[in-house]
Amino acid sequence: MEPFVVHKGKVAGLDRANVDTDQIIPKQFLKRIERTGFGRFLFYDWRYLPDGTPNPHFELNRPENEGATILVANENFGCGSSREHAPWALADYGFRAVIAPSFADIFYNNCLKNSLLPIKLPKEDVAYLLKQAERSDYELTISLEQQVIFDDEGFTSSFDIDPYRKQLLLKGWDEIDLTFVYEPYIIAYEKARS
Amino acid sequence: MVAPKTIIEKIWDEHVVYREDGKPDLLYIDLHLVHEVTSPQAFEGLRQKGRKVRRPDLTFATMDHNVPTINRFVVEDEVAKNQMTALERNCREFGVPLADLNSPEQGIVHVIGPELGLTQPGKTIVCGDSHTSTHGAFGALAFGIGTSEVEHVLATQTLWQHRPKTMQVNVTGSLTPGVSAKDVILAIIGKFGVDFGTGYVLEFTGDVIRRMSMEERMTICNMSIEAGARAGLIAPDDVTFAYLRGRTYAPKGEAFEQAIEKWKQLRTDEGAVYDRVVHIDGSEIAPTVTWGTTPAMSSPIDGTIPYPEQFATETEQKAVQLALEYMGLKPGTKMTDIAVQHVFIGSCTNSRISDLREAAQIVKGKKVAPGVRALVVPGSQQVKKQAEEEGIAQIFIDAGFEWRDSGCSMCLGMNPDTVPAGEHCASTSNRNFEGRQGKGARTHLVSPAMAAAAAIYGHFVDVRTLYQEVVR
Known part of the structure; x- marks a missing residue:
């Protein structure tokens, strides 16, 4: 996994609540057996018109959002299906972090496995960031080490993250390798139960 | 202790x-x-x-x-x-x-x-x-x-x-x-x-x-x-x-x-x-139909589609507005006035033998309404076999339903079973998200009995009234 330490990037806003993983990556793209290449299908049904041309009304197609690497959205982001194709698509498109007042549990976990940082911020902060994101030059800096997020204009906020997950992200470690360190406990557990 | x-x-x-x-x-x-x-x-x-x-x-x-x-x-x-x-x-x-x-x-x-x-x-x-x-x-x-x-x-x-x-x-x-x-x-x-x-x-x-x-x-x-x-x-x-x-x-x-x-x-x-701890009184629950694009956007069958202004926050109002646009529905419409062109009985929510029995009870001796395409997709090959042995499959077939092999099918339309854009589907599945059953598809989540009744009448009906007939 690619480590996540500090990231500075342009912010795109998606002011919608309950964005489900069916929207993030529609089902017709789940048939591939690779982990890569999902970015071009991200938000497909919102992003493209029936004739295949970009939908000019969709938030990410606005010129001011081009090249954004931080997505800000509303409550319950990533609800629904457990498909990890959702964070794969967001990361492949170029996002390194998603900010929202709340996330669905499975999606949140899936992000952490893919070095896509999910950040929960208070609703007022998200409202402020959604407003700022309407500009074409708005950038945020995220420090995972410090657990803070800030801009160059005085906004700053801190966020929580599980210390264990934080460590994995900072180092970019393979979790399965780490778990094998605990194999003696797994063997003991299996013995005790058999 | x-x-x-x-x-x-x-x-x-x-x-x-x-x-x-x-x-x-x-x-x-x-x-x-x-x-x-x-x-x-x-x-x-x-x-x-x-x-x-x-x-x-x-x-x-x-x-x-x-x-x-x-x-x-x-x-x-x-x-x-x-x-x-x-x-x-x-x-x-x-x-x-x-x-x-x-x-x-x-x-x-x-x-x-x-x-x-x-x-x-x-x-x-x-x-x-x-x-x-x-x-x-x-x-x-x-x-x-x-x-x-x-x-x-x-x-x-x-x-x-x-x-x-x-x-x-x-x-x-x-x-x-x-x-x-x-x-x-x-x-x-x-x-x-x-x-x-x-x-x-x-x-x-x-x-x-x-x-x-x-x-x-x-x-x-x-x-x-x-x-x-x-x-x-x-x-x-x-x-x-x-x-x-x-x-x-x-x-x-x-x-x-x-x-x-x-x-x-x-x-x-x-x-x-x-x-x-949360509580709900089962006696107050009516047959329920979703009208929007999240499973919470639902109404009792004897209710109507709400107005966005009825919701407390701006975020909710916006969500309801977008949902109604997507669904092509107007506030104030009676739930029983919503017409359907597709009916899907299946999915991991409602495709087991008792679900099929419940639906068959409503369908028995009747015909699928003109202009409605109705599908039954049993949850497993075992359920399929049992339904065929019990004669339930024949009830569906006689009424004009398509009787299929098992799978997830139209719940998410990863296989060829999808709902065309702009058309309404009474579905016993679990998600009414935009595009879930096909791009532009308009999904209404309901029980197997409600889906069966919608197939027969071409619009939603209160199965409580039908049940009184069945029981009699």
């Missing part, structure tokens, strides 16, 4: 392999169900690192998401075919048992787990599918995981997990005839919202739940995820034990009796404290 515990905490504590401050618990997984869509990248990860499946004996695979439901052996979609072939190859290579398209055990993963007796009380069960919560109906702790976690479980049979918060969802009173488990869970989500369960495991309790069959309980637990809860469960009782007796993979003979004694301990102790 041991502190009183909820059933959730009991199952959790029983499965902790390793615990350390500042870390999630390392949790042992008793059963890992696998399907073709969320597993190929996980197997590929194992292959790249030269890893094995630690416990193939605790792993069971099937193909369900993109299988065709007519001419199932002719998969015209090359990409889908490739995914199914990959599952076959992976299961062979890693020694994982597979119920493939030739197997009489094939079906939707959440239908066959219980049907085969793989699902048992007290187990920890995972699958790369959010509707894994279904298995909680047996008093198991069952939750959906992503593909990286699938790989982790394949390699280690464990997961690092934080202890969840616990919530009691108490359903009291009794249900009116014509009101089903599906209406209960839709009403719960409608009342408390699509994310009230985030971070919690739900325990469903109360008279209404106790009186339910196993298949009704599965419908309830299935949609826990639609409330944001990764898992929902119901403490096992005699109904659970009777269901499991004699199932293929359930313990046999004396071992089964011993298992029952153990399973009886799986109940929330007197005095145990939940992190949150």
